[in-house]
Amino acid sequence: MIIKNNLKGMEDLATAIIVCDKDLTIKHINPSAEILFELSHEKVINKSINLFFEEIEFFKNALNQAKSKKSSYREHEYFIKTNQNKIVCVSFIITPIEHEEFDFIVEFIQMDQHLRVAREERMFIQQQANSELLRNLAHEIRNPLGGLRGAAQLLEKELDEQALKEYTQIIITEADRLQNLMNKLLTPHQLPVYKRTNIHEVLERVRSLILSEFPEHLKLTRDYDVSLPEFIGDREKLIQAVLNVARNAVQAMLQNNKKNEMNLDFITRAESQIVFHKKKHATAIRLDIVDNGPGIDSELLDKIFYPLVSGKEYGSGLGLSLAQNFITQHNGMIDCSSTPGKTTFSIILPIENNLKINEVV
Numbered sequence: 001m002i003i004k005n006n007l008k009g010m011e012d013l014a015t016a017i018i019v020c021d022k023d024l025t026i027k028h029i030n031p032s033a034e035i036l037f038e039l040s041h042e043k044v045i046n047k048s049i050n051l052f053f054e055e056i057e058f059f060k061n062a063l064n065q066a067k068s069k070k071s072s073y074r075e076h077e078y079f080i081k082t083n084q085n086k087i088v089c090v091s092f093i094i095t096p097i098e099h100e101e102f103d104f105i106v107e108f109i110q111m112d113q114h115l116r117v118a119r120e121e122r123m124f125i126q127q128q129a130n131s132e133l134l135r136n137l138a139h140e141i142r143n144p145l146g147g148l149r150g151a152a153q154l155l156e157k158e159l160d161e162q163a164l165k166e167y168t169q170i171i172i173t174e175a176d177r178l179q180n181l182m183n184k185l186l187t188p189h190q191l192p193v194y195k196r197t198n199i200h201e202v203l204e205r206v207r208s209l210i211l212s213e214f215p216e217h218l219k220l221t222r223d224y225d226v227s228l229p230e231f232i233g234d235r236e237k238l239i240q241a242v243l244n245v246a247r248n249a250v251q252a253m254l255q256n257n258k259k260n261e262m263n264l265d266f267i268t269r270a271e272s273q274i275v276f277h278k279k280k281h282a283t284a285i286r287l288d289i290v291d292n293g294p295g296i297d298s299e300l301l302d303k304i305f306y307p308l309v310s311g312k313e314y315g316s317g318l319g320l321s322l323a324q325n326f327i328t329q330h331n332g333m334i335d336c337s338s339t340p341g342k343t344t345f346s347i348i349l350p351i352e353n354n355l356k357i358n359e360v361v
């Protein structure tokens with residue numbers, strides 16, 4: 001770590017860096033950071049970090065997370081006001097350090113506004129093309145699905161054992177839910193069902209579906225922030241989105257051949273002042289779905305949200321594309337980061353999402 005021996009190495013770095021002590025007081029700022037925030041060294045030294053992070057609680061929370069995980073905390077697309085009242089959009093990384101005098105460093109990387117907007121635009125166009133494709137596919141799926149459901153019903157009549165009937169019931173209810181979704185994909189003008197939704201109810205439903213689908217060896221851990229508020233959403237679509245992600249995770253872990261170590265975590269947290277889709281969201285729900293499977297190749301990682309992209313021999317490559325579609329309908333976003341042994345899918349759902357309750361009771 002550059003900090004450990006001297007601070008001189010930071011002077012020449014293109015990345016903006018500040019170093020603070022335990023009391024969140026700024027002890028060092030490198031020239032790149034001075035330029036980025038239009039502040040001179042003298043104006044910053046011995047000031048509190050809230051010079052850059054007005055929401056100090058948010059910052060403390062981020063720092064604590066970094067410390068408790070003994071790793072860096074990373075935040076994308078955060079807005080900071082410069083000395084000249086200009087707003088800069090940055091990604092920042094907080095890294096705790098072991099040092100007598102200093103406690104942590106913060107690196108800032110300025111996000112190029114143009115690049116960001118262009119990327120979002122591209123994503124939006126891509127998504128519209130995806131929807132078209134999905135509608136066509138839904139048309140193809142609907143008929144065989146009816147056949148499957150009918151066959152499961154006939155099979156159920158032949159079964160005496162209650163335990164076996166539970167399986168046919170899963171086939172029937174899943175077929176119904178899928179049928180439901182297919183109908184929605186085929187009729188884009190049909191109103192979705194928006195009602196007050198609790199993210200944990202969605203997760204609990206996914207949990208029970210996953211556990212009945214993959215009953216053996218799977219350790220499913222829940223780490224919920226139960227204080228999260230309700231929001232308006234289409235429950236069925238959210239269940240489907242999370243289920244698609246969770247199912248992929250278990251399928252990947254099963255491939256790994258280390259069945260006794262299959263861990264799937266559902267983590268919910270509150271996020272504040274987060275920016276995406278060209279809007280700043282005051283509060284949002286963050287859901288992380290983490291597995292300890294083999295991870296996703298970096299080449300595939302860039303493409304996984306495209307329809308028909310699959311790393312599996314018999315995968316249809318629709319799961320994540322559909323999930324992304326459903327999350328976008330809630331003005332949210334879904335992203336993924338992956339290394340071997342740890343893959344995280346993060347779903348961000350704004351609490352204030354401009355959706356209106358339309359459920360007919």
Ligand SMILES: Nc1ncnc2c1ncn2[C@@H]1O[C@H](COP(=O)(O)OP(=O)(O)OP(=O)(O)O)[C@@H](O)[C@H]1O
Pocket residue numbers: 244248249250252291293294295296300304309310311312315316317318319320321343
């Ligand atoms: N948690 C994960 N770990 C490893 N690979 C993953 C994970 N999640 C997704 N993938 C990869 O991303 C690909 C795309 O996933 P997606 O759900 O869109 O399609 P699929 O699972 O192949 O097919 P479908 O979901 O339509 O049955 C997967 O085939 C898999 O290779």
Ligand SMILES: [Mg+2]
Pocket residue numbers: 244247248318319320
């Ligand atoms: Mg899938």
